[in-house]
Amino acid sequence: MSTTRTIDASPDTGDPRRARSDPARKQRPPRRTWRQALRRDWQLYSLAILPLLFFVIFRYLPMLGNVIAFRKFQPGGSVFGEEWVGLRYIKMFLNDPSFWQVFTNTVVIGGLTLLFCFPTPIVLALLINELRGRKVKRFVQSVSYLPHFLSMVVVAGLVMEMLSVDGPVNQLLRAAGNEPIAFMQEAGWFRTIYVSSEMWQTVGWGTIIYLAALTTIDDQLYEAARIDGASRWRQVWHVTLPGIRPTAVTLLILNIGTFMAVGFEKVLLLYNPLTYPTADVISTYLYRMGIVSNSFSYAAAIGLFEAVIGLALVMSANLISRRTVGTSLW
Template identity: 45%
Template sequence: MAHTAELSTDKPADRSPSRAARLARDFALNKYLYIMMIPVVVYYLVFHYAPMYGALIAFKDYSPMKGIVGSDWVGFRHFADFFNSYYFWRILKNTITISLYSLIFEFPTPIILALLINEVRHKTFKRVAQTITYMPYFISLVVICGIITDFTNADGIINRIFVWMGYDGQAMLQRPELFRSIYILSEIWQRIGWESIIYIAALMGIDQEQYEAARMDGASRFKQMMHITLPGIMPTIAIMMILRMGNLLNVGFEKIILLYNPITYDTADVISSFVYRKGLLEFGWSYSSAVGLFNSVINLILLVTANYVSRRLNDSSLW
């Protein structure tokens, strides 16, 4: 009996499978999913991670004849030159200003459009409204910028309307104080429909029984939107906000370059357009790489910070 009691007090052996065994079993169960994932992994390794090796030229005096390895090492000299240059505060200020304007004015507009479309009961009108708002996104950026330039020229239709209202008639893109407003308004027009798709999809996942219960309790459509619809898509809004914060300083240089000119550099020149000019037009490869690397590090810090804050506030995060 004593021997039996002694045996009963022994702890059972730990027979949980090892991590390798669990991975092997998971691969056996989902092998086709792993096979489908291979092209995506290869794509990111080849086109996203392998090119990061080239960031070394930010710390070297790069010469195409010597190559990345053979070029002279200069450490943080290019970073110091950038931080001490006249352009540093100008382009940093412009980048942050345009990014904040975009975050404040452009980010909420797709959410508002999705909420409005969700409230429309006429299916034909809803389809027409969605199609019209989607269309500008699929137009070439060069064409978009050409339209903006033509409409805001001295004899453009928008400029003529403003002249009729008392404007002096000067081409709008020649006035530095108007560049940011034109850029943000055109961004809203171009992207509002496309970016609303993800919010419309999130709205489809809300339980319709909540609306029925709210209507039975006498809640108006506005109260249903405030207390059911918005909380239902809040996790999606949080994720999109995190992604936007991670690209806060990545103001698209293509549109900036197509719209700006030396007259508007003081308010239009941003980090990405500065990197383009220094790297491709003036052949300052190492200097422009240092500026681009600085921009990427700041974006990474903003992404991690936004993810942490979102996870603490509403339990929604990327990781």
């Protein structure tokens, strides 16, 4: 009768999946049974039917579809596979050296992306915040947001043109008296290209939230710091950075959650067999295994592994930040 009620009552100890997201727990309406609720709000519930169907069919069914990681799957047969095979596919990829290769690549690319693309928006936001002219500020912001709105295909195209043998980068190299480099064909360059293009694409957009957080810092804090004789650097250190810390922690949690899902589309567009040794990541590997070579169960096992790690990462990041800095997503 009142399942939601009990969930509401135990926000901190309950299953995080349920206790996650309700910001309005405080003002509780009077107790109401389902029958009363339905009679009163059936029109509202009816509006939720189609979206719920969407979530069930296109989000939750595929989650269940992951059982084919433990079942033999026949193309054209049941969506949920034919017969149980236990951990066969899990063992298969754990013993597959190519899997560990792409696992390492994923961790390295994900780690580099986090290392470079998480802090740069903070720095850029601080710099933009120091600009005095409103128009200049607006202009810098407008320009820096632009790459966010491009299709990944266009981004990949731009990267390739910039780095092509006749492109601007090689023109510079040639002007400096060097041999041109076929960047896209060399495995050693892939990570640099990936991370720097990621930065190009995301850094401006990333500043929005920090700039918003910066405007919420009370001016009196700066004034107090100035009266205490704090230099600008110390003001930044003791007032500005603590002011945007909750925002930064939240974004860090989100970034850690997507750590394993490193830009699948971009890698798929930018890599080629010559750069597989450094470029191939879990998601592209399972794409080739599953969709291109039709090893559906094997690929599903890898995908499940990836998704579980992602969920575990975001949950532990959340837990750690709640324990240590007191900020968390739920």
